[in-house]
Structures are given as structure tokens and as C-alpha cells.
Amino acid sequence: MGLLQDKLAKYDLPQQYMAMGVYPYFRTIDSHQDTEVLMDGKKVLMFGSNAYTGLTYDKRIIEAAKAATDKYGTGCAGSRLLNGTLDIHVELEKELAEFVGKDDALCFSTGFTVNEGVIPQLTGRNDYIICDDRVHASIVDGRRLSFSTQLKYKHNDMAELEKELQKCEPDAIKLIVVDSVFSMEGDLANLPEIVRLKKKYNASIMVDEAHGLGVFGKQGRGVCDHFGVTEDIDLIMGTFSKSLASIGGFVAGDASVINWLRHNARSYIFQASNTPAATAAAREALHIIMNEPERQQRLWDITNYALKKFRDAGFEIGETESPIIPLYVRDAEKTFVVTKMAFDEGIFINPVIPPACAPQDTLVRVALMATHTKDQVDYAVEKLTKCFRELGVIE
Numbered sequence: 090m091g092l093l094q095d096k097l098a099k100y101d102l103p104q105q106y107m108a109m110g111v112y113p114y115f116r117t118i119d120s121h122q123d124t125e126v127l128m129d130g131k132k133v134l135m136f137g138s139n140a141y142t143g144l145t146y147d148k149r150i151i152e153a154a155k156a157a158t159d160k161y162g163t164g165c166a167g168s169r170l171l172n173g174t175l176d177i178h179v180e181l182e183k184e185l186a187e188f189v190g191k192d193d194a195l196c197f198s199t200g201f202t203v204n205e206g207v208i209p210q211l212t213g214r215n216d217y218i219i220c221d222d223r224v225h226a227s228i229v230d231g232r233r234l235s236f237s238t239q240l241k242y243k244h245n246d247m248a249e250l251e252k253e254l255q256k257c258e259p260d261a262i263k264l265i266v267v268d269s270v271f272s273m274e275g276d277l278a279n280l281p282e283i284v285r286l287k288k289k290y291n292a293s294i295m296v297d298e299a300h301g302l303g304v305f306g307k308q309g310r311g312v313c314d315h316f317g318v319t320e321d322i323d324l325i326m327g328t329f330s331k332s333l334a335s336i337g338g339f340v341a342g343d344a345s346v347i348n349w350l351r352h353n354a355r356s357y358i359f360q361a362s363n364t365p366a367a368t369a370a371a372r373e374a375l376h377i378i379m380n381e382p383e384r385q386q387r388l389w390d391i392t393n394y395a396l397k398k399f400r401d402a403g404f405e406i407g408e409t410e411s412p413i414i415p416l417y418v419r420d421a422e423k424t425f426v427v428t429k430m431a432f433d434e435g436i437f438i439n440p441v442i443p444p445a446c447a448p449q450d451t452l453v454r455v456a457l458m459a460t461h462t463k464d465q466v467d468y469a470v471e472k473l474t475k476c477f478r479e480l481g482v483i484e
């Protein structure tokens with residue numbers, strides 16, 4: 090074996106969990122996707138999906154994707170800048186900008202490449218990027234691609250954010266980037282206070298609404314809308330891979346900033362544009378989200394029901410205020426073991442270990458969809474209580 094193989098073999102954590110029989114990744118789904126799926130040949134309740142609105146198997150969205158494929162074909166074979174712009178890309182951009190309350194928007198092929206392409210394009214050598222220390226990996230990668238000075242503050246600690254802002258040169262761009270809903274622990278960014286600090290220090294804010302759209306705000310417009318701070322947020326990004334039942338992402342903001350990104354963001358101009366099917370699906374999902382507020386209500390009814398049930402059963406669920414419910418285990422090995430035990434009981438949940446969380450905060454992540462029933466939640470709480478007790482995680 091070569092040096093490369095020798096070195097990587099030493100860090101092969103997956104092998105260790107395979108040997109223990111608790112390896113949890115790459116299970117295969119062989120059915121349509123809703124609250125119940127066939128996974129590795131076994132019927133399980135899906136509590137690990139980000140499809141909060143429960144739209145992934147909606148017939149109207151499937152029809153829209155089929156019709157777009159019939160009309161345009163299966164791909165675009167080029168970047169948006171050149172031959173890869175369809176009328177439906179442009180229409181979706183207009184609708185998304187209006188939805189989140191901004192002048193203009195750009196659609197990228199994934200949400201990951203939005204953060205990776207936008208963040209380094211807005212800040213240069215003498216500027217600053219300031220992030221919460223729990224932002225999503227795509228924000229971390231976007232930040233790494235920038236030549237600016239990188240500053241971090243402790244999760245949701247506004248006093249620390251202010252200290253970081255005080256370190257910056259007054260005339261430099263100071264871009265604060267934050268998730269609106271933290272994807273592993275379900276708590277919200279303190280956007281009203283971040284906006285107050287932005288104004289005080291003449292900074293800019295970019296908010297990642299990946300887990301906020303379809304869930305928070307009027308007609309699912311997101312957490313910025315929920316807090317009434319949209320006007321003070323410079324850039325809002327979102328993804329189609331969660332509530333919008335598709336794949337792709339967007340960034341929205343002032344016309345001048347969006348126009349700059351349209352011609353400069355590298356993952357926009359050097360990446361093929363999103364497929365007709367994915368674009369049409371996201372568009373149809375957006376229309377459904379706006380026109381069916383009862384779906385958002387159902388999501389909150391089942392979320393509040395589940396939050397109470399898990400709390401009453403004695404689980405430690407932290408500060409969550411969203412359909413993402415973290416069940417803290419605080420031990421990596423037990424986190425994998427409990428994930429496997431849950432699967433054997435017919436429940437799919439996601440283990441969360443570093444780098445997705447701090448080493449002392451390992452957890453399993455339960456996520457609700459508007460289509461979950463109370464019976465399904467009852468079953469999950471009963472079985473997870475049994476598993477957590479057996480492992481001595483709860484009493």
C-alpha cells in the first residue's frame with residue numbers, strides 16, 4: 090500500500106462502526122418517499138428527511154417535472170451564462186425574489202454551491218466574514234474560499250459577535266453569515282439582535298434559510314419574515330432540497346448585488362444549470378407552499394405534538410424551536426448504537442457526530458414532516474424511549 094492508503098487507513102472510523110455492526114450510512118430506499126419508506130428491504134418510518142412540507146411525492150410536482158422533461162429534455166448541457174438558461178429558470182428566480190421579499194434572485198444547481206460561490210465573491214483581502222461557530226459546512230467552505238479575514242463567534246452569543254465586529258476596520262466590508270435555523274439542533278439565529286448589531290457596526294448580513302423556507306413566516310417565507318427583519322437582511326439564500334421537494338438553491342438580494350453575482354459567482358457561471366425537471370418541480374412546490382397554508386399549519390401541529398411527547402418522555406432536546414428535534418446522546422458510540430436499535434424497531438433517524446456538532450453534543454436528529462401522523466409520532470417516542478433507556482441515556 091502507498092503512503093496515502095496507509096495514512097487514511099489509520100482514520101477509518103466507518104470501518105470501526107462496520108465491525109461493530111452499527112454503520113448507519115448509505116441505506117438504500119426502494120419505494121416512494123413519504124413518512125413510510127422501504128429501506129434496505131425493510132418498512133421503516135422516515136424521521137430523517139428534510140422534506141418538512143411533505144411534498145416529495147406530491148402528484149402535482151411529479152407532473153410538473155414530467156411536463157418540463159417532455160418540453161425541454163433531461164438536462165441543459167451548459168452554464169446559465171451561456172446556453173443553460175431556460176425561461177423556467179428566469180420565472181422561478183422572479184417568483185423566489187418576490188417570495189422572500191427581495192429585488193432579484195439567482196438559481197444555482199444546489200444550495201451548497203450557492204454558499205460556496207456567493208460568500209467568497211462578496212468579500213476580498215481587506216474585508217471580514219463573521220460566522221456563528223455552528224454554521225453549515227457549505228458556509229464554512231464558502232468562507233475558506235475567500236481571501237478575507239475570518240472571524241467566528243460562539244453559537245448564538247451576541248456579546249461575542251459584537252466583540253468580533255469591534256475588531257474590524259470600520260471601512261471594510263463585514264459580512265455576517267448565519268443559518269436561520271441550525272440544521273442539527275433546530276434552534277434559531279437571533280436575527281433581531283444580529284440586525285441591531287449590523288446597523289451599529291455598518292455590517293452586512295447573509296442568511297441561510299435552508300431549513301426556514303416552507304416552515305416559518307407567512308406562507309412559509311422563512312425566518313427573516315417570521316422576525317419581520319427581511320428588509321435589513323442583505324442576502325437570503327435557500328435550497329430546493331428540503332421543503333421545495335427538488336434539488337437546487339438560490340440567493341436573493343438587491344438588484345445590483347445579484348447582478349454582480351450573476352456575472353462573477355464561480356459556481357454559477359462555471360457550473361451547468363439545473364435540470365428542467367428539478368426547476369419545474371421547485372416552482373410547483375413553491376406555488377403549493379404559497380397556496381396551501383394548511384400544510385404549514387399541519388407541520389406545526391405535528392411538531393408541537395412531537396416536541397411535547399419527547400419532552401414528557403424525559404429526552405434532552407435542547408433549545409429547538411423547529412421541526413428538527415435533537416435527542417442528545419452525548420457519546421459517539423452510543424449515538425451509532427441507538428440509531429441502529431431504532432432502525433431495527435422500524436424508525437429511521439440520523440446520527441449526528443463531529444464535525445456536524447461539537448464532540449460533547451452528539452445526538453440523533455428527528456425531523457418532522459407535515460404528513461406525519463400522531464400515531465407515527467407515538468410509535469417513534471415509545472420505541473426510542475425503550476432504546477434510550479436500554480442504553481442508559483435517559484431514565
Ligand SMILES: Cc1ncc(COP(=O)(O)O)c(C=O)c1O
Nearest residue numbers: 199200201225272299328330337
Ligand atoms: C443550512 C444548509 N445550508 C445549505 C445546505 C446545502 O443545500 P443543498 O442540499 O441544496 O446543497 C444545506 C443542506 O444540507 C443546509 O442544511
